[in-house]
Amino acid sequence: MQNRLRVRRRIVAATTVAATLALAGCGGNVGDQKSEDDASFPDRGITLLVGQDAGGSTDLTARAVADPADSDLKQTITVLNKPGANGALAAKELAGAKADGYTLMVFVGSLSYITPLAVPADEAVDVNDYEVVTGLSQDDYVLVASAKSGFKTVKDIVDAKKAIKYGTTGVGTGSHLSQALLFSQAKVDATAVPFDGGAPTLTAVMGGQVDVASIQLGEAQPQIKAGKIAPLVTFAEKRPSYMPDTPTAVEAGYDVPVQQSRAIVAPKGTPKDVVVRLRTAFQKAFANAEYKDFNTQRLLTPNEVDGPTVIDQWTAALKKYRDLTGQYKIDLSED
Template structure:
């Protein structure tokens, strides 16, 4: 009696080991004809509640209706999305794991981290672009700054808050102040909310955050918008000049896309794209974009990669030109 149980257990184990890792959480890469047969995981490389997370969730809902299977959102925050990207790369390319990839991870973070930590978006299969998010430079009202020229004229060192190392917030401000010849110190925070708080509280002079995050504060008069960093004035902020108009070459935007692991079959990618496009067309999603001050960028994979690779090259050049080191202390 005493031996039977362990023996049974051992036998059982051997049988199962023989079956191989047929586990519920991994994918069983069977035929793609019946895709999708089960839930699709949508990885998000940022914390729950942040812009990227909300975008992913807003999209997942209508897209899953079209797919006929649930799309489960899972947050894997860390390193501006590099952790999630690594997990995506290791996942089976069968269409059951996809990710919301932020542009800054592809075209800004590589400028700030060692080469072995940088993630290359070209190593992935891009399903579709989602939307673009513009940055706005805001100042605390007490500083008296209304335009970038005010900052230059003040002739004093400024402190600016960034949302982290390797983010658009850091790049925009670093480039701007380098071009304007302003002595500026970066104070990195962890995300948009703390950076915003720092400006609102007057601990720093200015900060660059995403439009959606700053809108309420601007409307309430707690923050003064100086410039946006889009190539043309976003429809949401018609009264704020762009950096280009102000005479500075800082065309930086945040962008997001859905990507899948390299090697995902073309039919699967197409199916996914169709589903997400159905999501884009939904009124609820459009309203979400409007509320969050996002600009749609629902292009296909090739076009998106062109955009992003182009951006990376542009920024590399700009950073080299102004001798900026994003990773420095």
């Protein structure tokens, strides 16, 4: 409902602008109305593309940050879902949009640093082809084991010396990559069983259909607390504040930091001052208490860094994963 209202408001705003321009034209005013008057940015609503379905983690993050950023920009930010191919479809649309700061997108890091390992080169998306406005947050993965398997640590799996089945949230996802790397390094004979998203994977590991699975913290936490599944390691760089007692994979001796990261990006060539103006608005949103609560409830770790830092992080991640998958001869597109 709110969304529709916003759309309508946008249309009204657009009509008003058009009418003003038309009137100006009639008056014989030849003065350039559409000057590069960036001080007035934004003078109309902004569209924030989301490459995932409404209601998912990325969508909710977009909505949570759009609300407070709205009030600073004094314009509405409309969230528009264009799901498909892990966001590649929306990224393509963004690349074709006018580089004026009125079309933005919530970009998932995995699209830039994991998907390229699984899809043909011409379908891979490179974040360097976009203007990153700001980093948002990171979502960590935790390796959980079913109660039936009895595993409590990665060492238990190695010591068991038997073939295991691991559930992933899909082929070419962080969940898949993290476990493929871990089990290659630990020399465990493991078969990936891909599911369609977090909830089915969680269900499978709870029901003992697979031995272990790598799932995002927010989804796994309630079941861990209830003792239905056991956390073995997280794939975070350092222990997430939400799970202080679970070691990271690096601590357990395996070099596999894998995270989902999210950032707001604009088309390449968006004027610098527009990007700066947007970043200021989002920084104000990050300080908003409701947005902070949102991060805590979803167990997200803020990564509110600037554009160049995001690009550095993601480029480094892609290089690292390329090296590691090459070293251990892992092919994400064939299992």
